[in-house]
Amino acid sequence: MNRKPVVLDLTESVCPVCLARVPAERVQEGTDVYLCKRCPEHGSFKTIIWRGKPDFTGWYRVNHRAVSPPKALTDLEEGCPYDCGLCPEHRQQSCCVLLEVTHRCNLRCPLCFADAGKEDREDPDLAELEEELKLLMETAGRCNLQLSGGEPTLRDDLPEIIALARHLGFTFIQLNTNGLRLAEDAGYVRALQEAGLSTVFLQFDGTREEIYEALRGKPLLAVKEGTIENCARHQLPVVLVPTVVPGINDDHIGAVIDYALRGLPVIRGINFQPVSYFGRYPRAPQDRDRITLPEMMQAIEHQTGGAMQVADFAPTGSKHCLCSFHCDYVLQEDGTLTPLRPARSQCCPQPEAGSIEQARKYIASRWGKPAPPGEFEQKQEESHYASWDRMLERLRYHRLSITCVAFQDAENLDLERLLDCSLHFLAGGKIIPFCAYNLSSREGRFLYR
Numbered sequence: 001m002n003r004k005p006v007v008l009d010l011t012e013s014v015c016p017v018c019l020a021r022v023p024a025e026r027v028q029e030g031t032d033v034y035l036c037k038r039c040p041e042h043g044s045f046k047t048i049i050w051r052g053k054p055d056f057t058g059w060y061r062v063n064h065r066a067v068s069p070p071k072a073l074t075d076l077e078e079g080c081p082y083d084c085g086l087c088p089e090h091r092q093q094s095c096c097v098l099l100e101v102t103h104r105c106n107l108r109c110p111l112c113f114a115d116a117g118k119e120d121r122e123d124p125d126l127a128e129l130e131e132e133l134k135l136l137m138e139t140a141g142r143c144n145l146q147l148s149g150g151e152p153t154l155r156d157d158l159p160e161i162i163a164l165a166r167h168l169g170f171t172f173i174q175l176n177t178n179g180l181r182l183a184e185d186a187g188y189v190r191a192l193q194e195a196g197l198s199t200v201f202l203q204f205d206g207t208r209e210e211i212y213e214a215l216r217g218k219p220l221l222a223v224k225e226g227t228i229e230n231c232a233r234h235q236l237p238v239v240l241v242p243t244v245v246p247g248i249n250d251d252h253i254g255a256v257i258d259y260a261l262r263g264l265p266v267i268r269g270i271n272f273q274p275v276s277y278f279g280r281y282p283r284a285p286q287d288r289d290r291i292t293l294p295e296m297m298q299a300i301e302h303q304t305g306g307a308m309q310v311a312d313f314a315p316t317g318s319k320h321c322l323c324s325f326h327c328d329y330v331l332q333e334d335g336t337l338t339p340l341r342p343a344r345s346q347c348c349p350q351p352e353a354g355s356i357e358q359a360r361k362y363i364a365s366r367w368g369k370p371a372p373p374g375e376f377e378q379k380q381e382e383s384h385y386a387s388w389d390r391m392l393e394r395l396r397y398h399r400l401s402i403t404c405v406a407f408q409d410a411e412n413l414d415l416e417r418l419l420d421c422s423l424h425f426l427a428g429g430k431i432i433p434f435c436a437y438n439l440s441s442r443e444g445r446f447l448y449r
Contacts, residue, residue, distance in 0.1 A: 011414050011416045013035060013414060015410075016045060019445070024036060027046075031051070031052050033056045035414060047411045050293070050294060056294075059294075060321055067091065067093050067356060068090065071138070072087055075088075080418060081433075081439065081447065084432040084448065095143060096144040096360075097145055099133070099145065100148050101123065101150075101158070102151065102152055108217055110217060110281070111243060126157065129164065147174070153175075162195040162196050171364070172198045176203075177200060179204075183225075189233075198368050199238070199368060202227060204242055205242045206242065206249045207221060211249045215248060235369065238263070240259075240270045241271045243273050246289060251303070254303025255303075268366065271403045273406075274296060274406050275289070275290070278410065285411060297313050297404075308339070312327040312329075313325040317358075319405075320416070324406065326403040327339050330398055410441055418436060425437040
């Protein structure tokens with residue numbers, strides 16, 4: 001017998017047609033939770049946001065952490081999500097900030113957050129990028145930096161951009177890339193590493209060519225593997241970034257995890273991203289077109305044969321609890337996996353000074369370069385505590401970080417979540433939360449892009 005729908009709480013959202021701010025409520029039907037909203041002009045909308053176990057009410061927590069940006073770059077006039085900059089009401093500082101260095105792209109993916117390659121726009125020059133980076137340092141401090149696009153490797157001067165960011169004080173710099181150039185130009189990879197690049201964030205949707213043909217428009221598996229080989233050759237860590245789409249690669253999650261485990265230590269983690277519908281996508285999404293956080297956890301447990309379990313995962317500390325989950329695993333010598341389950345105090349930090357700095361350092365330690373090769377072997381010869389050294393070696397070279405981030409689109413945008421966002425874009429002298437920057441209506445009108 002189906003239970004009567006229960007209104008869990010109230011929040012706010014936007015109309016997916018006109019992007020007007022509208023009241024919303026989270027409604028539970030059995031183990032599923034929906035975001036329900038009504039626009040006076042365009043009617044009612046209902047979107048799945050949580051499907052199945054773990055139970056929503058057990059996972060959800062009220063976020064008591066409220067850390068205002070050190071410096072607001074916009075005034076509060078129309079309210080969230082229209083005053084991003086960040087505005088004085090934003091409740092979290094910047095953990096990672098994306099800087100788009102080009103709008104050009106060498107792919108035409110059917111699914112694309114940025115709707116990249118559509119416009120012929122000039123790349124910002126080094127002087128413009130320097131001004132943006134100086135503003136970021138002044139307002140957000142030494143946050144983690146991700147160079148994005150478009151496809152940033154289309155810029156020949158990308159090593160200079162990385163060196164510039166290093167010179168200005170940014171210590172952890174990621175590259176968001178499809179890998180095409182990195183696979184064919186080992187000298188370019190070496191130049192990026194020598195300039196100070198920390199990690200390659202590699203678009204990696206699976207290990208079957210039909211997945212790439214569906215999501216990227218062409219077979220790319222050999223390209224991805226070539227990129228990883230060149231990164232390993234030049235000691236650049238890699239994080240695999242699969243976009244997970246129901247009916248295309250949601251049955252391939254375990255295969256990606258197996259691939260990553262075989263690729264340790266150059267592969268440092270996987271950042272799963274269930275598909276969100278902003279930018280470029282073929283049609284308005286239905287509930288069947290979505291995969292929610294609990295479904296991702298269930299799929300990981302099922303497709304790894306229980307080696308990774310739902311109970312291992314916890315919300316990521318610098319984000320809202322409905323935005324993501326994570327857990328680190330150590331691959332033991334016998335092939336088993338040991339979860340490093342985050343304690344509640346670690347995954348849900350309190351509003352203490354330095355908590356965002358802790359989150360930045362934690363990400364850098366998970367996705368950055370491990371200690372230099374050879375250190376462990378030297379310790380083994382010199383130390384009387386070989387078993388302890390062996391454990392440290394496993395942690396250093398055989399740890400895999402599993403993260404899943406559920407971005408929001410106009411159908412399921414929850415302003416409570418948006419106010420707690422710590423993943424931001426730097427654009428036009430403003431710092432804008434990721435989901436607000438990419439937000440687009442059903443007709444393709446962007447709010448900020």
